[in-house]
Amino acid sequence: MSDLIKEQTRGQRAKDILEDELFKESLQTLKDSYSNAIFQTGPNDELARTKIYLAYQILGKFENHFRSVMETGILASKQLEELRKKK
Numbered sequence: 001m002s003d004l005i006k007e008q009t010r011g012q013r014a015k016d017i018l019e020d021e022l023f024k025e026s027l028q029t030l031k032d033s034y035s036n037a038i039f040q041t042g043p044n045d046e047l048a049r050t051k052i053y054l055a056y057q058i059l060g061k062f063e064n065h066f067r068s069v070m071e072t073g074i075l076a077s078k079q080l081e082e083l084r085k086k087k
Helices: 002-019 021-039 046-086
Strands: none
Touching: 002 021, 002 046, 021 046
């Protein structure tokens, strides 16, 4: 049960972070920056485009990790509720 509580707590923290205005603004600023930067590269600058593409992909993975932790917390909350009902 303590693992479920830990997952629930982590999930709530992840949710709080994802909903934080500064965090959302930061993610959007980086996404916009990468999107704009890729169009500023020259036709022969494949290395720069690759680096920008990778940075954009990593940013998505970073954000998705928080979403995954949040969803795990939601499931843990449901499991805890079911355990409480059985008592």
